[in-house]
Structures are given as structure tokens and as C-alpha cells.
Amino acid sequence: MSPLLSAQGIGKTYGTRTGCRDISFELHAGEVLAIVGESGSGKTTLLRCLSGHIEPTVGRVSYRMRDGRVLCLTDMSEAERRLLMRTDWGFVHQDAREGLRMGVSAGANVGERLMAVGARHYGNIRAAAEDWLARVEIPGERVDDSPWAYSGGMRQRLQIARNLVTEPRLVFMDEPTGGLDVSVQARLLDLIRGLVRRLNLAAIVVTHDLAVARLLSSRMMVMQQGQVIETGLTDQVLEDPQAPYTQLLVSSVLQV
Amino acid sequence: MDTVLRISGLQKSFTLHQQGGVTIPVFNGLTASISSGEAVAVTGPSGRGKSSLLKLVYGTYRASHGAIEVRHEGSWKDIVSSAPHEVLEIRKKSIGYVTQFLRVIPRVPAEMIVAEPLLERGMDEDKALDRARGLLSRLGIQERLWHLSPMTFSGGEQQRVNIARGFAAQFPILLLDEPTASLDAQNRERVLDLIAEARKGGSAIVAVFHDAAERQRACSREISLT
Numbered sequence: 113m114s115p116l117l118s119a120q121g122i123g124k125t126y127g128t129r130t131g132c133r134d135i136s137f138e139l140h141a142g143e144v145l146a147i148v149g150e151s152g153s154g155k156t157t158l159l160r161c162l163s164g165h166i167e168p169t170v171g172r173v174s175y176r177m178r179d180g181r182v183l184c185l186t187d188m189s190e191a192e193r194r195l196l197m198r199t200d201w202g203f204v205h206q207d208a209r210e211g212l213r214m215g216v217s218a219g220a221n222v223g224e225r226l227m228a229v230g231a232r233h234y235g236n237i238r239a240a241a242e243d244w245l246a247r248v249e250i251p252g253e254r255v256d257d258s259p260w261a262y263s264g265g266m267r268q269r270l271q272i273a274r275n276l277v278t279e280p281r282l283v284f285m286d287e288p289t290g291g292l293d294v295s296v297q298a299r300l301l302d303l304i305r306g307l308v309r310r311l312n313l314a315a316i317v318v319t320h321d322l323a324v325a326r327l328l329s330s331r332m333m334v335m336q337q338g339q340v341i342e343t344g345l346t347d348q349v350l351e352d353p354q355a356p357y358t359q360l361l362v363s364s365v366l367q368v
Numbered sequence: 369m370d371t372v373l374r375i376s377g378l379q380k381s382f383t384l385h386q387q388g389g390v391t392i393p394v395f396n397g398l399t400a401s402i403s404s405g406e407a408v409a410v411t412g413p414s415g416r417g418k419s420s421l422l423k424l425v426y427g428t429y430r431a432s433h434g435a436i437e438v439r440h441e442g443s444w445k446d447i448v449s450s451a452p453h454e455v456l457e458i459r460k461k462s463i464g465y466v467t468q469f470l471r472v473i474p475r476v477p478a479e480m481i482v483a484e485p486l487l488e489r490g491m492d493e494d495k496a497l498d499r500a501r502g503l504l505s506r507l508g509i510q511e512r513l514w515h516l517s518p519m520t521f522s523g524g525e526q527q528r529v530n531i532a533r534g535f536a537a538q539f540p541i542l543l544l545d546e547p548t549a550s551l552d553a554q555n556r557e558r559v560l561d562l563i564a565e566a567r568k569g570g571s572a573i574v575a576v577f578h579d580a581a582e583r584q585r586a587c588s589r590e591i592s593l594t
């Protein structure tokens with residue numbers, strides 16, 4: 113089977129500053145890829161290029177659609193790209209406020225995504241929203257609350273429900289557990305891990321935490337100064353790192 | 369019996385960039401082949417590369433040179449040159465690996481850890497859990513522990529969960545790194561029984577045993593690293 117997503121020679125510059133450069137890889141259905149690297153190494157830039165949030169300065173991103181056609185992101189019409197982002201893809205932001213509509217209830221946050229893909233029956237939408245909130249362990253009596261009334265961990269779980277309700281095949285996550293307490297992180301990671309496996313989701317997860325990469329991903333990409341300096345299976349990169357920087361990264365943490 | 373694992377011209381060294389770029393040579397042209405139904409013991413002094421050999425076969429360590437070919441769904445696949453997603457596919461169906469210590473995942477119960485290789489192969493959950501519980505009970509893990517995360521288990525209990533996981537799916541190739549190390553006499557017997565059964569079922573086993581008597585009972589042949 114051809115890859116789900118393929119990146120060829122992706123580069124992005126901000127004026128004279130390099131965001132990321134010369135990045136090529138393939139992601140297959142059901143694979144979880146972790147992107148790690150120090151602050152400013154270009155992880156978010158790359159993720160945004162891959163997910164169509166920003167246009168790369170050079171390079172192409174192609175994606176295998178549900179009907180089997182392989183399309184280049186930049187060749188799609190704006191309408192096609194929007195539909196893709198709303199249905200087949202999800203994007204989990206580090207700051208849940210960026211990924212949620214803070215002005216409407218939790219239930220509406222989930223229901224809205226369904227309506228955007230054509231669902232009209234109120235009862236069904238409500239039932240689907242409640243079902244998804246339950247799956248991310250948000251109690252039924254909180255459905256009508258505003259996300260403002262939620263804790264950081266709950267907002268993050270709500271953001272995940274909002275993204276997964278349309279049954280995407282690929283989810284992008286930028287530091288999904290960043291800024292949360294350790295105990296809240298563990299619960300969220302366990303939830304993400306379970307959902308990714310059960311739904312056979314492909315995911316690209318940006319994290320600076322090697323333990324998160326170990327737990328969630330099957331493959332890793334290490335970035336430094338905008339470039340990918342090492343790739344491989346997660347256990348390979350963590351247990352037999354080749355590049356000096358990766359060895360430094362791995363030896364700087366106690367045990368992963 | 370059919371050959372299921374062929375290692376040829378295997379070279380491996382580690383370069384420690386954090387320590388002045390010193391290089392540790394481990395293998396310099398190892399060749400071996402292993403057939404289904406046999407159990408081969410990897411022997412040699414501490415630090416000689418026994419664990420490294422298992423990790424190379426599993427693809428966790430990257431070979432510097434040579435080939436590690438495994439029989440996978442009727443054809444030969446070279447672990448060294450396969451793409452990451454292919455290595456994952458080969459592992460899922462063809463290679464099991466019992467590491468020396470269990471990697472505990474927070475909040476995942478023991479029975480799920482054991483059932484996971486079966487679920488990954490597409491077995492339905494009830495059936496997979498059934499088989500997992502059977503193995504846990506055979507290895508003397510009390511029923512009240514099955515639905516708990518092994519986080520709080522003793523070293524020996526964790527190791528038995530790890531072994532149950534390794535034997536849950538009947539892998540054509542099974543790698544065992546000191547599987548009996550932290551176990552009492554009774555549990556060692558149980559593990560040796562599992563190994564004998566897996567061999568009868570056609571698995572090829574590559575194992576590291578600390579104890580010479582156990583090694584002789586479990587294995588038919590040695591790869592001696594000197």
C-alpha cells in the first residue's frame with residue numbers, strides 16, 4: 113500500500129531565518145511518528161507545513177485520500193483542503209484554547225465538527241458528542257459547560273474528542289501534554305495511546321519529552337537547527353542513537 | 369527442519385560521541401543460521417555482546433554491516449535493510465522478544481500487556497485476554513493482580529508478565545534474554561516447560577541463559593561468542 117502522507121524536500125524560511133529545511137519522509141496508515149528536538153529546531157514549523165496550516169517555501173506534501181487518489185496539498189483547491197482538514201485530519205494544539213471554540217459549550221465543540229461535515233439531525237449529533245466525551249472520560253453532567261470551566265487536562269481531552277469525532281485517519285499533535293501536571297499527563301497519554309491503537313490512527317506527534325515519544329510512537333525523527341539529523345524506529349533511536357546530538361539527548365534523561 | 373534465521377557477515381560497533389568518540393567493536397563478521405524447532409544458546413563472557421545480538425536480530429540495534437534475514441510469511445526479509453514500517457510488520461508476525469526487564473506502561477493492566485501481541489495480530493479481545501490469563505495463571509501470577517498495572521509488582525512478577533507476553537503469540541522466532549534470571553525454582557521450571565512447548569510447536573529460539581544447567585536443558589546448540 114502506498115504511504116498515507118509523503119513529504120518531499122520540505123523547507124520553510126521566515127525572511128532570512130530558517131524554520132526547517134530539506135525534510136523528506138513517508139508515513140504509513142496506522143503509524144505514529146514522534147518528532148523530537150530542542151526548542152527552536154523547527155518542529156512546529158514542520159508540523160504546520162505538513163498539516164496545511166502554512167505553505168512550505170519549497171517542497172511538496174502529498175496525501176492519499178480515502179478514495180485512493182494521491183494529491184499534493186498545494187494542488188488542491190482551498191475547498192478540498194478545508195474539507196480534508198475537517199474530516200480526514202485532526203490537529204491537537206498544545207494550547208487547547210487554539211483548538212477549541214471557547215465561546216460555546218463542550219458538547220457544541222464536538223457537535224460542531226460533525227455539523228461541518230454535513231450532520232443535521234440534532235439528536236444524533238448530541239448522542240455522538242456525549243459518546244465522545246465519555247470516551248475521553250468527561251462526565252455527562254459537564255457536557256453543557258463552557259470550556260472555560262474546564263481544567264487544563266479536561267480541555268485537552270475535549271480537544272481530542274472534537275478532533276476524533278469525524279473519525280480522521282491522521283492526527284497532528286503539537287506537544288499534546290505540554291504544560292500539564294505529571295499525573296494529568298499520564299492519564300492523557302494513556303488515553304491517546306489507547307485511542308490511536310483502537311482506531312488504527314496515524315499520528316505525527318511533536319514532543320520534547322522522550323518518554324512521551326517512547327510511549328506513543330513507533331517511529332522517531334530527531335531535529336536540530338531545522339534539519340532532520342536522525343530517523344528510525346523509536347526503540348532504535350532511543351537505544352542505539354547514532355548522531356552526537358541524539359546521544360546527548362538520550363543520555364541527558366534518566367531512563368526512557 | 370527449515371531455516372528461519374540467517375545471519376551473515378554481521379558487524380557492529382558503537383561510537384560514543386559523548387565520550388570522546390571512542391569506538392566499541394562488538395561483532396566483526398558473525399555468521400549463523402537457525403532452524404525452526406531448535407533452541408540455540410548464545411554464550412560468552414559478560415559484555416561480549418549476547419544481549420546485543422538479540423537486539424540486532426530484533427532490529428533495535430542497527431548493524432554496521434552484514435545481513436540478518438528472517439523467514440517472514442514465506443519469504444526472506446533482511447532486518448538490516450528493511451524500512452521501519454517493514455521491520456514493525458516482521459516483528460508483529462514473526463519475531464517475539466522477551467527483554468531482561470519488563471517495560472511497564474502506566475495504567476495498562478498486566479493481562480492487557482500480555483494480550484497486546486495477539487491484539488496487534490487482529491485476534492478479538494475476549495479470545496486474546498483468555499489466552500493471556502491462561503499464561504499468567506500458568507506462571508503463577510495470582511488472579512487478583514491480572515487487572516492491575518505491573519507498576520507495583522515485584523521484580524519476579526514483572527518478569528513473569530514479560531515472559532507471558534513473549535509466549536502469548538506463537539512466534540516463529542523467539543528471542544529470550546535471561547528469561548529465568550529473577551525467578552524462583554518453581555517458576556524457572558514453568559519457563560523451561562514453555563520453551564519446550566514452543567519448540568515442539570515449531571518456534572526457533574535464540575536465548576541467553578546465565579545458568580549452565582538450564583541452558584543445557586533448554587537448548588540443543590550454542591553460538592559461542594569468544
Ligand SMILES: Nc1ncnc2c1ncn2[C@@H]1O[C@H](COP(=O)(O)OP(=O)(O)OP(=O)(O)O)[C@@H](O)[C@H]1O
Nearest residue numbers: 126129130131150151152153154155156157158320
Ligand atoms: N512566524 C515566525 N516568524 C519568524 N520566525 C519564526 C516564526 N515561527 C518560527 N520561527 C523561527 O523558526 C525556527 C523554528 O521554530 P519552531 O517554532 O518551528 O521551533 P520548535 O522546534 O517548534 O520549538 P519549540 O520546541 O520551542 O516549540 C525558530 O528559529 C523560530 O524563531
Ligand SMILES: Nc1ncnc2c1ncn2[C@@H]1O[C@H](COP(=O)(O)OP(=O)(O)OP(=O)(O)O)[C@@H](O)[C@H]1O
Nearest residue numbers: 351352382392394413414415416417418419420421
Ligand atoms: N546501546 C549501547 N551503546 C553503547 N554501547 C553498548 C550498547 N549496548 C551494548 N554496548 C556495549 O557492547 C558490549 C556488549 O554488550 P552486551 O550488553 O551485548 O553484553 P552481554 O554479553 O549481554 O553482557 P552481560 O552478560 O553482562 O549481559 C559492551 O561492551 C557494552 O558496553
Ligand SMILES: [Mg+2]
Nearest residue numbers: 155156157286
Ligand atoms: Mg513548537
Ligand SMILES: [Mg+2]
Nearest residue numbers: 418419420576
Ligand atoms: Mg546481556
